[in-house]
Amino acid sequence: MIRGNIPGSFPRSVLEERHPALIDRVRRSFPYGAEQQRALDALLIEIDGGDITPLPEEAHDHERWAEWGYPHHGRRWLDVPFLWAESFFYRRLLEAVSHFGPGPWRGLDPFAPVKHAELRGEGVDALLEALHDLGSRPAEERLRALLLASLQGNRADLSFGMVPGGGLGEGEAGLVVDELTAARDLLEPGPEGAGTVAVIADNSGRELIADLALIDHLLVHGLADRVVLHVKPAPYYVSDAVLADVMHAVRRLSFGPGRTAGIGERLWEAIGTDRLSLSAHPFFCSPLTFAEMPADLRTELAGCAVSLFKGDLNYRRLVGDRLWPATTPFAPLVAHFPSPVVALRLLKSDVVTGLPVGTVNRLTATEDDWRISGAHAVVQTAGS
Numbered sequence: 001m002i003r004g005n006i007p008g009s010f011p012r013s014v015l016e017e018r019h020p021a022l023i024d025r026v027r028r029s030f031p032y033g034a035e036q037q038r039a040l041d042a043l044l045i046e047i048d049g050g051d052i053t054p055l056p057e058e059a060h061d062h063e064r065w066a067e068w069g070y071p072h073h074g075r076r077w078l079d080v081p082f083l084w085a086e087s088f089f090y091r092r093l094l095e096a097v098s099h100f101g102p103g104p105w106r107g108l109d110p111f112a113p114v115k116h117a118e119l120r121g122e123g124v125d126a127l128l129e130a131l132h133d134l135g136s137r138p139a140e141e142r143l144r145a146l147l148l149a150s151l152q153g154n155r156a157d158l159s160f161g162m163v164p165g166g167g168l169g170e171g172e173a174g175l176v177v178d179e180l181t182a183a184r185d186l187l188e189p190g191p192e193g194a195g196t197v198a199v200i201a202d203n204s205g206r207e208l209i210a211d212l213a214l215i216d217h218l219l220v221h222g223l224a225d226r227v228v229l230h231v232k233p234a235p236y237y238v239s240d241a242v243l244a245d246v247m248h249a250v251r252r253l254s255f256g257p258g259r260t261a262g263i264g265e266r267l268w269e270a271i272g273t274d275r276l277s278l279s280a281h282p283f284f285c286s287p288l289t290f291a292e293m294p295a296d297l298r299t300e301l302a303g304c305a306v307s308l309f310k311g312d313l314n315y316r317r318l319v320g321d322r323l324w325p326a327t328t329p330f331a332p333l334v335a336h337f338p339s340p341v342v343a344l345r346l347l348k349s350d351v352v353t354g355l356p357v358g359t360v361n362r363l364t365a366t367e368d369d370w371r372i373s374g375a376h377a378v379v380q381t382a383g384s
């Protein structure tokens with residue numbers, strides 16, 4: 001189990017450096033009132049070597065977190081599982097800025113300014129242009145390009161501080177496991193049709209626009225009869241997509257150049273007819289792994305032809321947030337998942353599985369930070 005208590009480790013740097021810096025960034029995002037400022041001060045002190053305190057009893061999800069949090073409350077942030085510590089940190093940050101409170105700050109996304117800046121930025125302009133150009137290429141080639149664009153969109157992770165490149169990101173692949181062909185095979189319709197494809201979204205902005213273009217392609221070309229896009233029910237990990245971000249992205253596509261406007265319009269209509277459904281299950285902001293997901297979500301995902309997982313955090317939750325030897329086979333680790341799986345993921349944390357031994361030896365010999373740098377990527381599949 002990955003924890004933050006190893007000096008020099010990646011999780012430790014997230015808990016000791018990234019989280020305090022994030023509190024600072026949130027303060028600069030909106031002119032929060034004195035109550036929110038005091039709560040942010042207290043959170044900053046607590047994460048700096050203090051003991052974890054539970055949510056206040058009046059919080060709507062106090063009971064749920066009390067259950068998930070047992071037995072971590074009262075321990076140091078560095079000593080509890082990393083996935084739990086990160087998830088609870090984001091929940092506490094929302095509490096500090098009164099996101100769920102009864103007052104006027106209710107519902108304000110503390111990360112909205114950085115998300116909106118990215119959506120208006122050059123990276124998204126370049127992606128929209130590239131999506132327009134892609135429309136003239138053969139459908140088969142387009143699917144591969146869109147899968148890669150959706151993968152590379154994951155560079156636009158605002159918690160990671162990565163500088164998103166432009167366009168489809170085709171030159172950035174860095175694939176250390178390439179099961180794109182198997183992914184395309186899984187997306188081929190069966191004798192009874194294509195069925196429902198679940199897309200487990202990650203970041204908003206550039207990544208989400210690429211995901212939406214992929215979803216449009218799946219619907220237009222009969223590779224999905226219906227798509228369910230699973231987003232976060234609340235702001236999380238800075239740039240993770242919530243429902244409002246989907247709306248902004250669809251509008252950005254609708255007002256985009258040339259053929260991208262058609263993508264936006266088709267998605268708008270698909271949402272209106274439930275060919276594209278949006279879901280924001282509480283599980284997605286929980287500290288749980290997919291092996292522990294609640295029965296209603298499991299039943300829903302079991303009915304899907306394919307589940308497409310985006311990004312690093314979803315990968316950690318899929319295989320378990322553990323220091324697996326990097327050669328541990330991927331498929332048996334995700335055998336718990338109730339549908340076939342495609343994972344599109346840049347390597348941004350210590351969790352890695354399914355790599356050939358030669359690749360691990362090469363990466364270990366040449367790069368100290370290959371697991372976390374985001375320079376490498378995997379497309380992995382399981383199930384049939």
Ligand SMILES: O=P(O)(O)OC[C@@]1(O)O[C@H](CO)[C@@H](O)[C@@H]1O
Pocket residue numbers: 014086154157159160202203237310311312313314348349
């Ligand atoms: O899921 P994403 O957006 O690809 O990545 C989220 C992420 O930046 O957050 C964690 C650190 O906070 C890392 O595990 C991971 O790299």
